Amino acid sequence: MKQPTIANKDVTLHILKRFGIRMSKKLGQNFLIDERVVQNIVKAADITQGDAVLEIGPGIGTLTQGLAEAGAAVTAVEIDRRLIEVLAKTLEGYENIRVVHGDILRINIEKEVAAPRYKVVANLPYYITTPIIMGLLEAHMPVDTLVTMVQKEVAQRMVAVPGTKDYGSLSVAVQYYTQPEIMFVVPPAAFIPPPAVDSAVIRCTVREKPPVEVDERIFFRVVKAAFAQRRKTLSNTLKTTGVPAETLKIILEKAGIDGGRRGETLSLEEFAAIANVWIQ
Numbered sequence: 001m002k003q004p005t006i007a008n009k010d011v012t013l014h015i016l017k018r019f020g021i022r023m024s025k026k027l028g029q030n031f032l033i034d035e036r037v038v039q040n041i042v043k044a045a046d047i048t049q050g051d052a053v054l055e056i057g058p059g060i061g062t063l064t065q066g067l068a069e070a071g072a073a074v075t076a077v078e079i080d081r082r083l084i085e086v087l088a089k090t091l092e093g094y095e096n097i098r099v100v101h102g103d104i105l106r107i108n109i110e111k112e113v114a115a116p117r118y119k120v121v122a123n124l125p126y127y128i129t130t131p132i133i134m135g136l137l138e139a140h141m142p143v144d145t146l147v148t149m150v151q152k153e154v155a156q157r158m159v160a161v162p163g164t165k166d167y168g169s170l171s172v173a174v175q176y177y178t179q180p181e182i183m184f185v186v187p188p189a190a191f192i193p194p195p196a197v198d199s200a201v202i203r204c205t206v207r208e209k210p211p212v213e214v215d216e217r218i219f220f221r222v223v224k225a226a227f228a229q230r231r232k233t234l235s236n237t238l239k240t241t242g243v244p245a246e247t248l249k250i251i252l253e254k255a256g257i258d259g260g261r262r263g264e265t266l267s268l269e270e271f272a273a274i275a276n277v278w279i280q
């Protein structure tokens with residue numbers, strides 16, 4: 001039996017009231033109430049019948065329902081025990097949804113999703129956006145694309161290019177693993193309660209192979225150090241890695257990078273050039 005659409009203010013308020021749920025700010029609970037936004041997320045994820053999807057934080061099932069209607073086989077991981085009972089009711093009748101009670105940062109995702117490859121689609125809890133996205137990418141999970149709602153400012157950092165104020169270690173990391181693209185901006189009015197900031201849906205298409213060949217451990221150590229003190233030159237900020245100034249000078253010379261430059265001006269290829277002559 002087809003359930004009524006949850007992505008609607010009156011339906012959402014009714015469900016919350018019926019189950020006596022007060023939304024938790026601490027858990028980043030801002031629920032979508034705009035059906036067009038749900039449809040556009042589903043479209044951005046290019047869902048086809050039978051696609052395995054991991055949804056992080058289904059809330060009361062708003063986006064989950066859109067994904068299931070499009071034919072996805074959804075594994076939805078929700079930390080809030082109160083919502084598990086709600087989801088059992090709001091998503092009743094959908095055989096292609098499995099709700100898991102747990103913390104996405106702790107559960108064994110491979111075991112729960114149990115698909116050779118999958119998509120991640122989520123309206124993320126904003127307090128842990130970066131650990132969730134970086135955790136999935138760094139662990140080399142078999143993910144094809146991540147289509148996620150994040151704060152607009154975070155989305156801008158993910159797609160930022162060298163030499164701009166938004167460019168930082170998050171930009172480098174996301175662009176190393178994926179090709180990110182901002183799909184659309186979502187105003188606070190699309191949620192209850194409305195968040196204080198604009199949001200954006202970003203699609204990160206996971207690369208088959210990173211754009212540069214590096215030892216990841218060294219590469220990210222260099223990137224982290226280069227952005228640790230944004231205003232400082234590379235010669236200065238790279239000292240935080242513990243490598244002596246003299247050695248750094250040789251490394252930068254070998255890599256063909258001027259030590260007087262700041263980390264925020266370096267491309268992925270230039271960071272790779274440094275990492276590849278780094279003395280371990």
Ligand SMILES: C[S@@+](CC[C@H](N)C(=O)[O-])C[C@H]1O[C@@H](n2cnc3c(N)ncnc32)[C@H](O)[C@@H]1O
Nearest residue numbers: 030031032057058059062078079103104123125
């Ligand atoms: C922004 S709300 C999105 C809810 C719903 N998907 C929607 O679009 O209306 C984020 C959801 O993530 C859940 N959440 C927060 N931290 C979590 C965690 N560590 N693991 C799994 N879910 C979490 C919250 O309880 C909440 O339901």
